[in-house]
Structures are given as structure tokens and as C-alpha cells.
Amino acid sequence: MQQPRITARQFDASDGLRAHIAKQMGSLDRLYDGIHDPRVVLAEQSGSKRAEVALRVYRQTLTASAEASSHESAVDEAVRQMRRRVLRYKARLRRK
Numbered sequence: 001m002q003q004p005r006i007t008a009r010q011f012d013a014s015d016g017l018r019a020h021i022a023k024q025m026g027s028l029d030r031l032y033d034g035i036h037d038p039r040v041v042l043a044e045q046s047g048s049k050r051a052e053v054a055l056r057v058y059r060q061t062l063t064a065s066a067e068a069s070s071h072e073s074a075v076d077e078a079v080r081q082m083r084r085r086v087l088r089y090k091a092r093l094r095r096k
Helices: 016-031 070-094
Strands: 007-008 036-045 048-057 060-068
Touching: 016 036, 016 070, 036 070, 048 070, 060 070
Parallel strands: 007 036
Antiparallel strands: 036 048, 048 060
16 A cells, blocks of 8 residues: 555644554555555544545545544544445455
């Protein structure tokens, strides 16, 4: 998988946060080889932190988002959701 494109809206993401995102997104690479153009968008909305994760797979874009009290935990939850979506996508491919 390529390095994820990280966008931080209205704040600067620290190097530690960027490393955490890269590590979490790297765990998705073991699930499916056909992942392209990984993107992570981080935002702060009314005190809560939001993370949106998007991946391109063959002719589709898979997305997941989560809100939490910190960006790290929001990223963890969004990646957990994305892991389920990638596994569901793989299962659909096997059935065909």
C-alpha cells in the first residue's frame, strides 16, 4: 500500500500522530493487496476529534469515519471499521 495522504483541517498534525496513522493504515495492507490511494482526513468539530479514512479498491471507494476525544482514538476506531469493510469486500469477491 502507498503511504496514506493525511489532511489535517484547521490544525497541524504532529509527527507522532502521522506515524500512528501510518502504522494503523499499514495493518490494512495485510488484509488485501488491491488497496490504492489511502486517505485520512482529520478534523476538530465542536470539541470532538473526527477521523475519516478512505481507500480505493477495484472500481470502488471504501470509507469509514469515527469521532472520539483524541485524534489517535478516532483513527483507531475508523481503521477498525475499515478493517471490517475490507474483509466484507474480500468475502464478496470470493463469492463471485
